[in-house]
Amino acid sequence: xxxxxxxxxxxxxxxxxxxxxxxxxxxxxxxxxxxxxxxxxxxxxxxxxxxxxxxxxxxxxxxxxxxxxxxxxxxxxxxxxxxxxxxxxxxxxxxxxxxxxxxxxxxxxxxxxxxxxxxxxxxxxxxxxxxxxxxxxxxxxxxxxxxxxxxxxxxxxxxxxxxxxxxxxxxxxxxxxxxxxxxxxxxxxxxxxxxxxxxxxxxxxxxxxxxxxxxxxxxxxxxxxxxxxxxxxxxxxxxxxxxxxxxxxxxxxxxxxxxxxxxxxxxxxxxxxxxxxxxxxxxxxxxxxxxxxxxxxxxxxxxxxxxxxxxxxxxxxxxxxxxxxxxxxxxxxxxxxxxxxxxxxxx
Numbered sequence: 001x002x003x004x005x006x007x008x009x010x011x012x013x014x015x016x017x018x019x020x021x022x023x024x025x026x027x028x029x030x031x032x033x034x035x036x037x038x039x040x041x042x043x044x045x046x047x048x049x050x051x052x053x054x055x056x057x058x059x060x061x062x063x064x065x066x067x068x069x070x071x072x073x074x075x076x077x078x079x080x081x082x083x084x085x086x087x088x089x090x091x092x093x094x095x096x097x098x099x100x101x102x103x104x105x106x107x108x109x110x111x112x113x114x115x116x117x118x119x120x121x122x123x124x125x126x127x128x129x130x131x132x133x134x135x136x137x138x139x140x141x142x143x144x145x146x147x148x149x150x151x152x153x154x155x156x157x158x159x160x161x162x163x164x165x166x167x168x169x170x171x172x173x174x175x176x177x178x179x180x181x182x183x184x185x186x187x188x189x190x191x192x193x194x195x196x197x198x199x200x201x202x203x204x205x206x207x208x209x210x211x212x213x214x215x216x217x218x219x220x221x222x223x224x225x226x227x228x229x230x231x232x233x234x235x236x237x238x239x240x241x242x243x244x245x246x247x248x249x250x251x252x253x254x255x256x257x258x259x260x261x262x263x264x265x266x267x268x269x270x271x272x273x274x275x276x277x278x279x280x281x282x283x284x285x286x287x288x289x290x291x292x293x294x295x296x297x298x299x300x301x302x303x304x305x306x307x308x309x310x311x312x313x314x315x316x317x318x319x320x321x322x323x324x325x326x327x328x329x330x331x332x333x334x335x336x337x338x339x340x341x342x343x344x345x346x347x
Contacts, residue, residue, distance in 0.1 A: 002344070003124035004326040006059045011048050013063065015324055022120065022128035024075035029131050031069035031087065034143035035320075036122040036342045038329055039066060039151055040177065040244075045117075046330045051269050057117035064342070065091035065115040067122030068137070068146030078131045088146035089122065090133040090153075090299070091115040092292050106295040107157075123326065125344045135299055138307050148178075148313045148339060149302060153293035155182035156302045158263050159190070161290045162238050165261050167191040170229060170236040172222075172255055173213070175243030175266060176204040178316050178339050183240050183265070184213045189310045194229055196236070198222055203336035210315075218248075226255040233257050240265055246272045253279040261286045322346035 003019035024030040044052040045063060071085045081087060094101050094109035101109050115121050115129065137146045158179075159166060166187040173184045176199035184195050188211065197208040197215045205215045216225055226236045235257030241248060244266025252262055253274065262285055279285050293299060305311035318338040321329050325342075332340045 001125050002323050003062045003120075004064065004323055004342070005062050005123075006045060006057065008059050009048060009053070011046070013046055013326055013330070015326055019062065019124065022126055024073045024078075024128055026076040027078060027131050028075040028128050029071055029078060029081055029087075029134055030073040030075075030126060030128050032072050032126055033067055033069040033122050033124060033344050034086075035068055035147035036064045036344075037066035037147045037151065038064075038333060038340045038342065040333065041065070043330055043333045049269070051267065055114065055117050057114075061117065062120035062122075062124050062127070063116045064121035064123030065089075065117070066147055066150040067127075068143045068149075069122070069127070070143070071134075072126065074131070080131055081134050081136060085134075086137045086143055086146065087134040088137055088149045089115060089129060090135060090293065090295065091150050092295070093119070093130060093133060094295065107292050107298075123323065123342055125323070135303075138303060141303070141306050142314070144317065144341065145306070145313050147341060148316060149299070150293070151178055151339075152182045152311075152313055153298045153302055154179050154265060154290070155186055156305075157290050157293045157298045158183055158240050158242075158265050159186050160294060160298060160301070161288050162240070162261050162263050164190070165238040168193050169238060170194040170196075170226070170233070172196050172198070172226060172236045172239040172252060173208075174198045174218075174239065174241045174248055174252055175245070176201070176208045176215070177242065179265060180240070180242035181207055181211065181316065181338075182313070183242060184208060185211050186305070186311065188212050189305065194236075196226060196229070201336075204338075207338060218251075222251055223254045230257060235260060237261070238263070242266050244268050246270055248272075249274050250279075253283070253285060256283070256285055259284045259286075261288065264289045317341055320346065
């Protein structure tokens with residue numbers, strides 16, 4: 001079987017054509033992969049950065065944590081999916097036994113493992129996964145869209161984590177990668193009064209403009225722009241930091257009104273200082289973070305938006321490549337690209 005693997009704890013990846021065929025054991029599901037989406041974490045794993053090393057994966061392992069496919073076989077005890085079902089995949093494998101798991105916060109499981117890091121992932125023709133991470137797709141949601149749901153779910157979780165503070169509000173989104181774009185799109189779909197997106201890349205700025213966001217360059221005066229739009233409110237109501245760039249939080253905090261909310265989504269590669277006295281204490285800003293998706297209400301709400309037609313994701317896809325071109329796919333992530341898909345059926 002063909003698969004894209006991380007062969008060792010060094011820079012690079014390898015396309016193997018002789019990777020062992022997976023089989024479905026008890027509680028497992030064998031999938032024929034239709035599409036697998038790349039994200040910034042895959043680039044970090046390729047480069048083997050300190051951020052990637054912090055995940056503690058043990059090569060060799062098949063990469064890829066965003067994907068969809070059709071069920072080929074099920075193991076003993078599997079009841080929630082059947083052969084022929086089309087599914088998307090949650091990438092976090094939780095223990096279901098720790099305190100967070102037992103109290104409704106499994107997305108913060110103390111023993112989280114990740115698809116494509118701690119078990120073989122979806123950059124392959126086929127994969128075996130635990131039954132519990134399979135999400136059946138509605139009839140009107142394509143398999144290609146299914147490969148986008150893991151990352152779109154991060155955006156949905158960010159909106160949830162803000163307390164849904166977007167309807168009729170002024171929303172600031174810093175970073176217009178796919179997660180930032182979907183965050184802006186959901187905010188608009190839920191009735192945001194203003195969505196201002198901050199992005200240096202011209203290609204991504206055009207993508208944000210195409211969905212109705214007002215887009216500004218980070219080298220401009222972001223704070224003044226927000227203050228002018230906010231008027232007597234004294235700043236924006238909610239901000240989402242999606243870029244992971246160190247040093248941007250003070251600007252976002254300055255752009256927010258008193259008692260506003262800031263949700264951090266991106267992961268800076270090193271600690272990022274903020275002025276607690278000025279922003280958290282005196283302005284009363286609520287600072288919240290997210291990791292992954294809430295299990296499972298994020299998925300339920302995201303699927304509902306897709307089924308209703310209020311949200312559409314296919315426009316995010318700009319490139320489709322075969323598994324053999326995985327290196328090129330990684331390279332595209334730093335250029336003019338939206339979502340890049342590896343499609344095993346392409347040759």
